[in-house]
Amino acid sequence: MSIEHMEQMETLLPEWLETSRLRTGQGEVASYIPELAKAARDTLGVFVADSQGKTIAAGDYGIPFTMQSISKVFTLILALMDHGEEAVFYNVGKEPTGDDFNSMIKLELVEPGIPFNPLINAGAITVSSLIAGDSPEDKSQRILQFFRKLAGNDGLDYNMDVYHSELETGDLNRSLAYFLKQNGVLKDPVEDVLSVYFKHCSIEVNCADLSRMALVLAFDGVDPCNGEKLIPRRYVQIAKTFMVTCGMYNASGEFAIDVGIPAKSGVSGGILALVPGQYGIGVVGPSLNSKGNSTAGVHLLERLSKEFSWSLF
Ligand code: GLN
Numbered sequence: 001m002s003i004e005h006m007e008q009m010e011t012l013l014p015e016w017l018e019t020s021r022l023r024t025g026q027g028e029v030a031s032y033i034p035e036l037a038k039a040a041r042d043t044l045g046v047f048v049a050d051s052q053g054k055t056i057a058a059g060d061y062g063i064p065f066t067m068q069s070i071s072k073v074f075t076l077i078l079a080l081m082d083h084g085e086e087a088v089f090y091n092v093g094k095e096p097t098g099d100d101f102n103s104m105i106k107l108e109l110v111e112p113g114i115p116f117n118p119l120i121n122a123g124a125i126t127v128s129s130l131i132a133g134d135s136p137e138d139k140s141q142r143i144l145q146f147f148r149k150l151a152g153n154d155g156l157d158y159n160m161d162v163y164h165s166e167l168e169t170g171d172l173n174r175s176l177a178y179f180l181k182q183n184g185v186l187k188d189p190v191e192d193v194l195s196v197y198f199k200h201c202s203i204e205v206n207c208a209d210l211s212r213m214a215l216v217l218a219f220d221g222v223d224p225c226n227g228e229k230l231i232p233r234r235y236v237q238i239a240k241t242f243m244v245t246c247g248m249y250n251a252s253g254e255f256a257i258d259v260g261i262p263a264k265s266g267v268s269g270g271i272l273a274l275v276p277g278q279y280g281i282g283v284v285g286p287s288l289n290s291k292g293n294s295t296a297g298v299h300l301l302e303r304l305s306k307e308f309s310w311s312l313f
Helices: 003-026 034-038 068-083 085-091 121-130 136-151 160-169 171-182 190-201 207-218 233-246 249-258 295-308
Strands: 045-050 055-059 203-205 263-265 270-275 279-284
Touching (some): 003 055, 034 160, 055 207, 068 207, 085 121, 136 190, 136 203, 160 190, 190 203
Antiparallel strands (some): 263 270, 270 279
């Protein structure tokens, strides 16, 4: 990665961010999880990290937010590390859906009863049930420890207000889980699985944390800052492929064309993105478009990708 690019980014990023911030007016903050509705609509922050420890940040990069669907990438990786590819993909498919993230429509088609992929809610709930551990608490602790290690931040923790808010209102997820249980995909009690799922969605981070987690993926599972091998390369490859094909919900195709890098968004407005071999990126912008992605966050990533020719395609 060129020092020139980093310097240019450092100078221009605040201005690009403010241009993108204008897009926050075109979306809405998610409100189906009541606690998320408290986020400020005009928030926009970004944090970029490279392998040399150089970082560039702009806007509201320090504000905390919950990972939501971004966490699904890393629970998938942990399940793969726990059980291997064959066991995980016996329970969850590898295909995009083109439907909303919480859709029930595609549960039964093509692969009867098995969720299409690990990044839609039905798939991620299934993956939560596959995390090794003696109890839901044990599973949740293992997930939290893994995320702390990837983010290089021992202080990562749950936002319990968001967790309870989703536990109380998550009846669509509950119904997906009962459907999966009925089909024999889930073995454990539904509420046990949901507590693991809702908890990892409510892990609180900021843009810097996301950029560190993304950097590990950008360097094939090795933390470039200390050389520690945290994830087998094959599982990073699988995760990055899902990010490209399903990471931005049913706007993944458009994002691949306009931005062209692996990314995963969440309904709190976070986006984790990476430029392979170069950067880990964390973005937050809680104002969402109709597909559930950060309006301003996507706009900013598109700008960065075009300015620095990041597209893989
Ligand atoms: N916890 C959220 C849910 O299950 C995650 C969804 C998302 O970020 N798309 O609805």
